[in-house]
Amino acid sequence: MSPWSQFISSLEFDASRLIAIDVTKLSLPKTNLFIYLDYLNHSEFSGNKIRKLYGSVLRINDSDYKNIITIGGNYSNYLYACGFLPELLDKNLVVIIKGHEPNKYGYTLKHLKEKGALLHFYPREKLRNALDSTIKDMKELYPQSIFIPEGGSNEYAHEGFELLVRGLEDFDIICSPVGTLGTYKGIETYTSPNQRLMGYAAHLDYSLADQGNINYDYAFGGFAKLPAELLKFCIEFERTYQIKLDPIYTSKMMFGIFKEIENGKFSKNEKIVAIHTGGLQGWKGFITNNE
Numbered sequence: 001m002s003p004w005s006q007f008i009s010s011l012e013f014d015a016s017r018l019i020a021i022d023v024t025k026l027s028l029p030k031t032n033l034f035i036y037l038d039y040l041n042h043s044e045f046s047g048n049k050i051r052k053l054y055g056s057v058l059r060i061n062d063s064d065y066k067n068i069i070t071i072g073g074n075y076s077n078y079l080y081a082c083g084f085l086p087e088l089l090d091k092n093l094v095v096i097i098k099g100h101e102p103n104k105y106g107y108t109l110k111h112l113k114e115k116g117a118l119l120h121f122y123p124r125e126k127l128r129n130a131l132d133s134t135i136k137d138m139k140e141l142y143p144q145s146i147f148i149p150e151g152g153s154n155e156y157a158h159e160g161f162e163l164l165v166r167g168l169e170d171f172d173i174i175c176s177p178v179g180t181l182g183t184y185k186g187i188e189t190y191t192s193p194n195q196r197l198m199g200y201a202a203h204l205d206y207s208l209a210d211q212g213n214i215n216y217d218y219a220f221g222g223f224a225k226l227p228a229e230l231l232k233f234c235i236e237f238e239r240t241y242q243i244k245l246d247p248i249y250t251s252k253m254m255f256g257i258f259k260e261i262e263n264g265k266f267s268k269n270e271k272i273v274a275i276h277t278g279g280l281q282g283w284k285g286f287i288t289n290n291e
């Protein structure tokens with residue numbers, strides 16, 4: 001299968017990746033809970049990254065753009081996925097990295113360099129105050145460019161979620177981790193009126209709070225925070241269900257769901273599915289970040 005064919009076919013729903021979670025194994029009340037392993041959809045892009053990039057990739061592939069400009073942090077799962085865009089589209093990848101260039105590159109930055117990405121480091125404060133002018137400078141430096149926002153969240157980001165949600169029509173509640181809100185909004189676009197979407201924030205950016213049903217109670221202090229309680233949960237979850245959670249997003253979502261089951265938030269008749277969006281390479285970035 002060609003890289004392009006694999007990319008397109010990875011959007012399809014696969015019932016074999018829908019796994020029932022017996023929460024009674026961890027002494028919780030019986031609940032009709034499932035987890036969908038969306039990160040197994042592609043060997044390189046992984047989970048929600050391919051879905052959020054899908055709409056942009058289609059348009060770039062049919063365009064005369066020569067350069068793709070995007071932005072993210074040193075340990076971004078999204079940027080890791082973007083590392084495969086040059087070989088998929090035969091375009092240059094230009095990355096605005098939030099923060100100063102480190103003396104030692106971590107897992108994601110090494111990957112981007114190996115894939116030929118052109119990295120530009122900017123202080124976070126400058127990007128907060130002058131992101132638009134920075135993007136303009138990059139477009140002047142790299143003509144015939146298109147900019148994809150952080151996380152892939154743009155007006156096309158919802159398009160890759162249609163087949164996923166169509167495969168989950170029997171569920172009453174869909175649970176999603178929340179970073180830039182791209183995955184949440186993509187799922188929301190295709191949910192039916194009788195379905196409830198619940199988002200679990202991995203950060204403390206409350207500016208997203210009025211854009212959906214977003215729960216901030218299990219953010220554990222924000223990105224790149226992995227306190228002992230959350231780490232213990234990840235280890236116990238993997239040992240019990242043979243499913244590895246990532247340290248940034250899905251771990252916080254599943255922790256929150258289990259806490260809410262414990263507190264009786266869900267009805268025993270409700271059918272619930274949690275979307276495992278991937279990001280397992282985040283463990284390598286997290287380890288590097290804490291060396």
